[in-house]
Amino acid sequence: MFKELYDKHLCPHIINFFMDDKIIKKQREKVVPKAYGRVLEIGIGSGHNLDFYDYSKVEEIYALEPHPKLIEMSQKKASQLDINLKILDSSAEENPLENESFDSVVCTYTLCTIPDPDKALLEIKRVLKNGGAFIFSEHGLAPEASVQKWQNRLNPLQNAIGGGCNLNRNIPLIIEKSGLKTKELDQGHIPGLTLISYNYWGLSLKE
Numbered sequence: 237m238f239k240e241l242y243d244k245h246l247c248p249h250i251i252n253f254f255m256d257d258k259i260i261k262k263q264r265e266k267v268v269p270k271a272y273g274r275v276l277e278i279g280i281g282s283g284h285n286l287d288f289y290d291y292s293k294v295e296e297i298y299a300l301e302p303h304p305k306l307i308e309m310s311q312k313k314a315s316q317l318d319i320n321l322k323i324l325d326s327s328a329e330e331n332p333l334e335n336e337s338f339d340s341v342v343c344t345y346t347l348c349t350i351p352d353p354d355k356a357l358l359e360i361k362r363v364l365k366n367g368g369a370f371i372f373s374e375h376g377l378a379p380e381a382s383v384q385k386w387q388n389r390l391n392p393l394q395n396a397i398g399g400g401c402n403l404n405r406n407i408p409l410i411i412e413k414s415g416l417k418t419k420e421l422d423q424g425h426i427p428g429l430t431l432i433s434y435n436y437w438g439l440s441l442k443e
């Protein structure tokens with residue numbers, strides 16, 4: 237009961253607050269402007285990436301977001317920025333989007349939360365046009381055994397308080413398993429709490 241109320245009412249505000257961090261903004265700056273053409277954003281949250289698109293090369297933006305409050309927040313942000321954002325109340329794992337209909341798919345700090353990331357990546361690959369780009373920045377499994385130990389130990393707690401967020405996902409492996417080909421990959425600790433500071437960012441292609 238408490239968890240239900242927490243996830244429904246409090247969690248969206250916590251997500252909005254933490255995702256507004258200036259270090260994360262620097263990560264957004266590195267990847268989001270690469271998006272072009274018809275863009276799909278996965279788990280748009282409260283819409284922080286909308287400040288970072290290069291609108292001179294974006295035709296239109298669709299987004300998938302299952303949380304009603306976050307849909308409302310990102311829609312509000314889009315209208316403030318005068319952007320025609322089309323949000324679908326669907327999950328990344330199962331959505332009604334047509335095959336090969338997007339040039340770019342953008343995903344930031346969402347693969348940690350999606351319950352079945354392997355399925356989500358297969359869906360991302362399905363909706364990307366041939367040659368289309370999957371553009372990402374995510375936190376995940378750190379390379380140091382000492383950090384991994386604590387990421388694994390504290391994962392259940394993070395999962396409960398962080399709206400389903402996982403500390404220990406191997407992001408490059410999840411992408412690779414889908415068959416997308418990673419062409420740009422940067423990784424490393426960014427400033428912040430060690431358990432969530434290991435980031436992976438880059439671009440993979442559907443070939």
Ligand SMILES: C[S@@+](CC[C@H](N)C(=O)[O-])C[C@H]1O[C@@H](n2cnc3c(N)ncnc32)[C@H](O)[C@@H]1O
Pocket residue numbers: 251255278279280281282283284285300301302303306326327328329343344345346349350351
């Ligand atoms: C930590 S937030 C990140 C939000 C946003 N991408 C950003 O960078 O600010 C994780 C997001 O994933 C969304 N999410 C959770 N499960 C999902 C799913 N199955 N499919 C798509 N999005 C999902 C959450 O509702 C939330 O908006």
